[in-house]
Amino acid sequence: MPGGVNSPVRAFKSIDSSPIFFKKAKGAYLWDEDDNQYIDFVGSWGPMILGHADPSIEAALQAAIVNGTSFGAPTRLENEMAAEVIKLVPSIEMVRMVNSGTEAVMSAIRLARAYTTRENPEQTKILKFKGCYHGHADALLVQAGSGVATLGLPDSPGVTKNATQDTILADYNSPEAVTEIFEKYKGQISAVILEPVMGNAGCILPKPGYLEFLREITTANNTLLIFDEVMTGFRVALGGAQQRFNVMPDLTTLGKVIGGGLPVGAYGGRREIMEMVAPAGPMYQAGTLSGNPLAMSAGLACLKKIQEPGFYDELEKKSQYLIDGMTRVIDAPLQTTVCGGMFGFAFSSSPIYNYADTKTVDSDSFKKFYLSMLEQGVYFAPSAFEAGFVSGAHSYEDLDRVIEACRLTNL
């Protein structure tokens, strides 16, 4: 396997180390092949909001598997999933299930272009933000965060100029940058896509009023606003970032939590736009395994449990408890953020509002910190440019153990 892994950030390259091979997970814990136990804050990069091997997901999978693993035909489970998503995500009126976040974003971009070019064939450009990662589709692999940021690749070979010539880049959290671009490319921008909380360059919150500003400028220009909520969906609030910040996008992409740990993505939005998707409309998008019964069963079990009263209050309380404790005991300048079950900490003395600001992060301190934590049985994302995830399964005792490990770490 290239680099020994099936997805680049797993390789531990940015901390000059080699990856851990896991064999088992339960609740807040992971076990490696040598039987070492770790408290996990990666949560498979977001999906495991209930913790690992949650009994309700296990039971749903057991029940589903005896009925066959794929039909390639409509099922009741897909309808139940669609109803849940429409109920929970405020701006979604229709939804299409796919198999990954990348696929969801690719499809949403195609749909946005299909929609805006009906009246104006010139309206094909996409505005994205530096440091936001939207999966590995060619058009969006420009100044992306996540593994691309970690490995320091400005772009990827194999992505042609033609594939990205309609992608425009802006600095996150800067209204001026966006206003300038809308003036320069008047009548040409099909969609603005962003992570409403940037989780692929750390955990960067939108400045107050920024999402509202994007809503206004896109509406005024007949441009669609796409929230990529693959990470923030069901993570920063039950209804995602759109509910937390009360700003409604035209289209939303989902992934991670919606699959309860199985490979799933989804995109949805206003009925009028979604009705363009085949076979209701002319925009083609399909998938052999889309709406797979195992994935739907795991996802539905997960969505059911996160609706229990108080789930998100408790999740955010735990994230805040961890970050407060870390701030108290770590003897180095630290920038921190908390948003629901998502958190960020960056070794920097200046605030971080966008991708350029992340260059101030002290990578050497992160590396030292990371390896010390690993040694003490704490598994954070092996990169200074990724968000951390707390699950319902983390106990305050677990968090205290992590804070103590931070205290024992010399930077």
Ligand SMILES: Cc1ncc(COP(=O)(O)O)c(C=O)c1O
């Ligand atoms: C915001 C965002 N969008 C899209 C993706 C791509 O999702 P997937 O890895 O499921 O293709 C990710 C993955 O981390 C993501 O964080």
